[in-house]
Structures are given as C-alpha cells and as structure tokens.
Amino acid sequence: MTPWRLIADVGGTNVRFARVFDGLVVAERRAYQGARFESFIHAMRAYAAETGGLAGCASVAIGAAGPVAAGEIHLTNIAWTIREAEVEAEAGAPCTLLNDVEAAAYGALTLTEPDYALLSGPAPDLSRAMRLLIANIGTGFGAAALFKVANVWVSCPSEAGHMSLRLPDDAPAGLRSAFPSVEHALSGRGLVDLHAALSGRDDGLSARDICANAAYDPAAAATIRLFAEITGSVLGDLTLAYTAWDGVFLVGSVAKGCAATDPRAMRAAFENKGPMSDRLKAVPVALMLKEDPAFFGLAIAPMRTR
Incomplete structure (x- = not known):
C-alpha cells in the first residue's frame, strides 16, 4: 500500500x-x-x-x-x-x-507565478528565497515566518494580532483607545469598526462592501486608505522583526478583498521605517491567489x- x-x-x-x-x-x-x-x-x-x-x-x-x-x-x-x-x-x-497561518506559510512554498499577484516592490524569486513572511487578514490577523536552514524550511508562528497597534500620526486622536491591538483594526470586524469610527455612523456595511465602495464613496475611500496605511506599517515592522527580505505574502478573505485597493498608501507606510527604508524598498509584497494555501x-x- x-x-x-x-x-x-x-x-x-x-x-x-x-x-x-x-x-x-x-x-x-x-x-x-x-x-x-x-x-x-x-x-x-x-x-x-x-x-x-x-x-x-x-x-x-x-x-x-x-x-x-x-x-x-x-x-x-x-x-x-x-x-x-x-x-x-x-x-x-x-x-x-x-x-493555521503557519500552515498557510508552508503553502507559499508551492506557489508558481499565476498563484500570486504582486502588489508592490520587485517580483519575488522563491527559488532563491531564504526568509519569507506570511500574514493572514481575515476573521482575525495572524503572521508566520519561514526560514531556510540547511536547505530545510522551518516555520516560526506568532500571535502578531495581539501586538499593540500604533496608528498613523495623522489618524483621529479618538481612534487610539478604540483600536489597541493589531487585530482590532486588521480584520473583517476591524475594517467595519474603522469605517464606523471615521464616518461617525454604522451603516451596516460589511468589509467587502467597504472595499467595493471605495472607488466612489469618499468615506469608504478614507477607511481603506487608513486600513492600507496600518497594514503597510504592521507588515513593515514584522518584516524587520523577522528580516524577511525575500518577500511578504498576504492571505485571507479581507486581504483578498482590500489589499489591492490602495497599494500606494500601503507601500509608503511599509517603507517608512527610517534608516531601514531603503532596505525595505527591495522587499516584494504579494497577494496569494491560490485557493487553500x-x-x-x-x-x-x-x-x-x-
């Protein structure tokens, strides 16, 4: 058998x-x-x-x-x-x-070019990669890294969703106490809560609705911009923490719905890391398209x- x-x-x-x-x-x-x-x-x-x-x-x-x-x-x-x-x-x-995110991280090793969409930065070269970061934005937020050691890939999971969140300097002051951790903002519920806090109303829109409305609704566009800035900043921090120079891959329902909506804002926040900004310019950020990573x-x- x-x-x-x-x-x-x-x-x-x-x-x-x-x-x-x-x-x-x-x-x-x-x-x-x-x-x-x-x-x-x-x-x-x-x-x-x-x-x-x-x-x-x-x-x-x-x-x-x-x-x-x-x-x-x-x-x-x-x-x-x-x-x-x-x-x-x-x-x-x-x-x-x-x-679960650790499992998805190993899934990144099975990707071919049609299995991901490049959001920003240079194209990833998985054949030469040594350190990768995978982040899931869906019901919650999770992240895991992969390191190649002696030709074997080793995973390093985390509980990154529970890290303290630092909002952008120009974010409304009233938001800071409402979004104390990363997952409070970077999740489906978090996106809905961000929209309600920024617009001053709870209009019953889902995360998918907010992403779809961003093209013509100024309130939704403002929410997506802040969401993209937070995403970029958190991913930049995690990339530095893991020295994941060979690429960042996003997975999850919210990532698929919103990651490509404002990639410039996300990239600017990703690279805005002082002396390490130039190093981060060389790091690819991509969205996994493959089902069931x-x-x-x-x-x-x-x-x-x-």
Missing part, C-alpha cells in the same frame, strides 16, 4: 480532511461541521470510516487557529482540545500540530521531532 499523509484544516466552524500522496497529490477531500462531533478524534473517525480507514497512513499534519503549546492546541469556537499524542494513538502514525502547506510541512 502506498503511504499517505492525513491532513486536517480545523476552522471555527468546519473541519476539512484530505489524504496526500507523493507530497502534493491531494485526494478524498471532505468537510464536516465541527459542532457535529464531541472531539477532533470523533471527526477523524468519521472521515476514516467514509474514506476507507487509516491503513497506510504514515503521518498526520493538522492546522488550527491558535497557539500550539506542549503538543496541543485549544480551540475557542469549537470546544475541542487537539493533542498530538491522542491523534498518534488513533492513527498509528506521527502527528504534527501547526498554527493551508491545505497545500500541510501537505509538505515537515514533521517535528520530539
């Missing part, structure tokens, strides 16, 4: 499974509502029963939202705790838990040794 890897992407509502053969051949995809199951193990058993069992499973890679500590991860939207040891006992194969990242992520 050909050995294969079980991969699972655990979101706030759904858990998705697949089998991976020969590194990138993804088969037997299934998605289940997490609320149907008492635990991740129960969901995994349902998948196994539906797809022919776990015989031949050589490894398991799981991506989930939240920090991984001591071989386990506690989920908030689903009352699950996933433990590597329990999964290994069930599957009879080694298991690695990854933060976390799935492809889980397919190739190295197994951690313990």
Whole structure:
C-alpha cells in the first residue's frame, strides 16, 4: 500500500480532511461541521470510516487557529482540545500540530507565478528565497515566518494580532483607545469598526462592501486608505522583526478583498521605517491567489521531532 499523509484544516466552524500522496497529490477531500462531533478524534473517525480507514497512513499534519503549546492546541469556537499524542494513538502514525497561518506559510512554498499577484516592490524569486513572511487578514490577523536552514524550511508562528497597534500620526486622536491591538483594526470586524469610527455612523456595511465602495464613496475611500496605511506599517515592522527580505505574502478573505485597493498608501507606510527604508524598498509584497494555501502547506510541512 502506498503511504499517505492525513491532513486536517480545523476552522471555527468546519473541519476539512484530505489524504496526500507523493507530497502534493491531494485526494478524498471532505468537510464536516465541527459542532457535529464531541472531539477532533470523533471527526477523524468519521472521515476514516467514509474514506476507507487509516491503513497506510504514515503521518498526520493538522492546522488550527491558535497557539500550539506542549503538543496541543485549544480551540475557542469549537470546544475541542487537539493533542498530538491522542491523534498518534488513533492513527498509528506521527502527528504534527501547526498554527493555521503557519500552515498557510508552508503553502507559499508551492506557489508558481499565476498563484500570486504582486502588489508592490520587485517580483519575488522563491527559488532563491531564504526568509519569507506570511500574514493572514481575515476573521482575525495572524503572521508566520519561514526560514531556510540547511536547505530545510522551518516555520516560526506568532500571535502578531495581539501586538499593540500604533496608528498613523495623522489618524483621529479618538481612534487610539478604540483600536489597541493589531487585530482590532486588521480584520473583517476591524475594517467595519474603522469605517464606523471615521464616518461617525454604522451603516451596516460589511468589509467587502467597504472595499467595493471605495472607488466612489469618499468615506469608504478614507477607511481603506487608513486600513492600507496600518497594514503597510504592521507588515513593515514584522518584516524587520523577522528580516524577511525575500518577500511578504498576504492571505485571507479581507486581504483578498482590500489589499489591492490602495497599494500606494500601503507601500509608503511599509517603507517608512527610517534608516531601514531603503532596505525595505527591495522587499516584494504579494497577494496569494491560490485557493487553500493551508491545505497545500500541510501537505509538505515537515514533521517535528520530539
């Protein structure tokens, strides 16, 4: 029997499974509502029963939202705790838990030119890259870096969404207390809250609506400009922190909807880092277009040794 890897992407509502053969051949995809199951193990058993069992499973890679500590991860939207040891006992194969953005970061290594859109800076050269930054702007904000060490890619996750946020100097003073952390601004809810704070009204627009309206609505355009400035500044800080000189890749629903709306404002804030401004001019910023980057990242992520 050909050995294969079980991969699972655990979101706030759904858990998705697949089998991976020969590194990138993804088969037997299934998605289940997490609320149907008492635990991740129960969901995994349902998948196994539906797809022919776990015989031949050589490894398991799981991506989930939240920090991984001591071989386990506690989920908030689903009352699950996933433990590597329990999964290994069930599957009879080694298991690695990854933060969801960490999984998407590995997905960046599978990109070809049609899989991303360059937003600013020079074109990335993934064949020569040594350090990359991946940032997710969606329901929340997350970031992870990849470092190439001895010809092996190693991930470094973070909880960057909870970093303190410094708004641009010309932002209205009243906004500062309302947006104390990065995720308070750089998320779907954050964009809606920024728009309400700047316009002085809550008009019921979604993040997608605000992005779409920016072309003709001055209030939406002002919101997107501030959002782009905050995005650029935060990405610039993270690039400096990780020395991710070889490229920044954005993923997530809000990033896809808004990242290209005001790239000049985002780039100006990205590069506005004093003595390091010239260094940042050489860093590409791109938007991932490939669907399911976390799935492809889980397919190739190295197994951690313990």
